[in-house]
Amino acid sequence: MPQPIGLFDSTMATLQRTLDLRTAQHQALSSNVANADTPHYRPFEVAVEEEMRKQRPPAARQVDLVRTQEKHLPVGGAAAGVSAALRPVPAPAFSLRADGNTVDLDRTMGALADNSLKYKTSAQLLSGKLKSLRNVIQGGR
């Protein structure tokens, strides 16, 4: 008998994790922009790609539904919480600022646009996954 596959596959878990990390990244970048004129402020960011590479959603915190019948579709629990490590942004090679602030506003705004675009892409992909799932549930009608 074929093993039933999960209702929400691993792609969805990955997309969820991406959205979480990109949200954290947006928060970090917003903080850098808001503090672009704060003396001695050191910017930081989330290394989204690196986090994704080493990421496996913390298994211990997953809650699975109990299956009383082995033909029931397994429903994976949601990965709980984001724990995104923040890393400092290297200071620009040349800076004429005397106030100890190392925010590179152009670079930050670029990263902000990049992050926002990738967030929207992931959201759209996730939306597409759910749409096709619904399509199957409704029998293609």
Add this chain to the structure above:
Amino acid sequence: MDLYDALQTSSSGLSAQRLRMNLISANLANVNTTRTPEGGPYRRKEVVFEAKPNPGAFRDALKAHQGKAPADVQASKIIEDTRPPLQKFAPQHPDADAEGYVRMPNVNVMEEMVNMISATRSYEANVTAIRAAKDMALKALEIGK
């Protein structure tokens, strides 16, 4: 740590830059003011910003104090420029001293203009960040539609 916190952080940036803009306006408006309630000519004012940890979980607040977590920006104080007032020779002026010199505010219009452009750009950057957060949140709302 979510998009609402990001919005709040960017809003704190808007508010800080607006305060800076208000002070620049005050400096420009008083570029020729020779009388103030404290006595003497007007003194150029400037705001000092500081990073303020986002209110939230204790762990986040601790990290923010160490400079390792997102932080809002806030105006910690408004300082007066300590450069000496400019001396202008105008014997007919009612505030002129015995030698005919008037003490004028230590405001440099050029400097204020540059500051104004800088404040405008920073404000715009925060607006862009808010718009991005809003777009992301709206896109997330479309999931499952």
